[in-house]
Amino acid sequence: MEIFFAPEAMPDAETIIFGGNTARHISRVMRHRPGDVVKATDGRGTEFELKLTAVGVSRVEGRVLGRRMRPTEPRHKVALAQALLKGRGLAQVVETATELGVSEVIPFLSERTVAKMSAVRRSRLQHVAVSGLETSMRTVLPCIADCVSFEGLLGRMTEFDMTVVAYEGECRFGIDDVLDKDVRSVLAVVGPEGGFSELEIDRLKVTGAKVFSLGPRRLRAATAASTVVALCLQRLGDLG
Amino acid sequence: MEIFFAPEAMPDAETIIFGGNTARHISRVMRHRPGDVVKATDGRGTEFELKLTAVGVSRVEGRVLGRRMRPTEPRHKVALAQALLKGRGLAQVVETATELGVSEVIPFLSERTVAKMSAVRRSRLQHVAVSGLETSMRTVLPCIADCVSFEGLLGRMTEFDMTVVAYEGECRFGIDDVLDKDVRSVLAVVGPEGGFSELEIDRLKVTGAKVFSLGPRRLRAATAASTVVALCLQRLGDLG
Structure with a gap:
């Protein structure tokens, strides 16, 4: 059981159509057949219950039986604010x-970030988020924000009731x-593998962030992020 | 900074010798030189502080400067009791x-486990644990137990003050x-990707386990395990 992402579905849709990879996934990987009842989401909070009416490899259609919000x-x-990580780290996070x-x-x-962020990488991460949404049955797709500078991170703190930093x-x-x-609302901040500098921690604190410990064992950034x-x-x- | 695993070191050792992959790692990857101060552990609770006295690609020697317990x-x-997972899942856990x-x-x-456990796989997992110990600076190497049946799992519950099941x-x-x-002490139990059957949950409960929820979102087994x-x-x- 998973939920299929239909980003173009309107909240009051009577029919939902899947194309591209999602259609292939529903028809070939999950091997659904007309008549099967499945779930879909617009990624903006609506969960649809659908009865599939047509299943093709490049186009799947379903009739909406019901809807729930979030x-x-x-x-x-x-x-989660995560300092850039090398390799697969950020996708895992x-x-x-x-x-x-x-x-x-x-x-x-x-300061101690060694990785870079390209537009391609961001779009790949957004795909990873879609896959996470589908397997976890969520109905709101998390946004993958543009990569910001450390200044930019401090600037975003005002949008949240609180900021905590591991x-x-x-x-x-x-x-x-x-x-x-x-x-x-809370903004949870996790540094790069090399950790934050003392200056960075001071600036976070002065801007209002609360600093906390995850204990005496040293965690990889990806483990720290999921734990936080x-x-x-x-x-x-x-x-x- | 990491801690190097020296399984043969005695708690009162004055000198510690590394061979094989660890010697290569210290000399080639971390590029340590004689005179460098590093940490080592026997994986049974002792942390050694060492001054390296000889650094070769297949043999590294250090003099013990001090020791701390755990x-x-x-x-x-x-x-953590984890139902077998396919592919890289269990190593990640x-x-x-x-x-x-x-x-x-x-x-x-x-019931719903599809993977198998071989002796090779177990030995690989023990290597993964060594790597986790080294990066996290732990001094006790977690044991990777033999794979047990569901009956065997129930049998092991008596060794712990409590068992909790996600x-x-x-x-x-x-x-x-x-x-x-x-x-x-607590035994935390996480099922396979397909989840536990109702019968299995009943048997866990009857044997004294407490069952709890990780919330309405469905987590992959690896995410559930680290979260638990x-x-x-x-x-x-x-x-x-």
């Missing part, structure tokens, strides 16, 4: 964070000490 | 769970509702 979405907005329930992933540059140099506070349970997202959602009551 | 280990024993701080990974078979069919309880804060380990360690105060 049945599996977290109530809180948790965005986007996939896991999407499944867990982030609203947005914001890649950013920092930092290996912190040893007094855990997530429960810094994240208020009653915020509606899980802990934020758990703290806010959005993870079971 | 500086980065969790105070609680959290073991072992790596992440090791970094986060598990004491042991117990692969097991279940189950998508549960919707009332989260981890904080089921995991007592004052246990010293993180939430257990967080709940017990071992994650920052």
Whole structure:
């Protein structure tokens, strides 16, 4: 069971049509047949229940039986700001964070960032988010933001009730000490493999961010990112 | 910075010798030179501080400057029982769970398990655990247990103060509702991609396991495993 992404579906659609890779996936990989009941989402909050009426390799059509709004979405907005990572790292972060329930992933540059962000890479990451949405049955597609500078990251903090930063140099506070349970939105920040510089941490703190520790073991950035997202959602009551 | 695994070092060793891949890694990849100060562990709780005295591609020697016991280990024993997964899934779980701080990974078979476990695969997973230990600076190498049957899994529950099971069919309880804060050891159980059968969940419950939900979004098994380990360690105060 998964949910199929139909970005062009209108919320009041009576019929939904899939083309391209999604049609191929439904017909060839999932081997659905006319009459099968499946789920689809516009990625903007609507979940459709569909009865498939025509199944071809390049075109699949379904009739809408019912719709629900955001049945599996977290109530809180948790965005992940992740310093660029080399290789497959960032894609792994986007996939896991999407499944867990982030609203947005914001890649950013920092002093010790070695990777680069191209338009192609961003579009690939957006595809990874679609795949995460489909397997996790979500109905809101997380946005993969343009890569921002460290300044740009500080600038985006005002959009959230709170910003929390995982930092290996912190040893007094855990997530429960810094994240208020009653915020509606939180920006969770995870640095590059080499960590943040002290200057960067100072600037985050001066701008209002709260710094916390994930414990004495050193985590790869991808592990830190999924852990931070899980802990934020758990703290806010959005993870079971 | 990482910690090098020296499984044959005695706790009171004055000199530590690395061979094979570790010697190559220290000399060629990390490019250490005589005089460099590095860390090593026996994987049984001792952290050594070493000054390298000889660095060759197949043999590296260091003099012990000091030792500490379990500086980065969790105070609680959290073991992960993971149903076998296909492909790279289980290796990914072992790596992440090791970094986060598990004491042991117990692969097991279940009704909907499709993968198999060979001796070669187990030895590969033990290598993955070594790599997780080295990057996370841990001093206790998690054991990769022999793959057990579902019966075998139930049998192992008695070794732990508590067993918790992530189950998508549960919707009332989260981890904080089921995991007592004052246990010293917990067995966390995560099913295969296809989930547990109702019969399996009933048998786990009858044997004393507590079942909890990770929320309405459906997580891949690898994401569920790392999330469950993180939430257990967080709940017990071992994650920052």
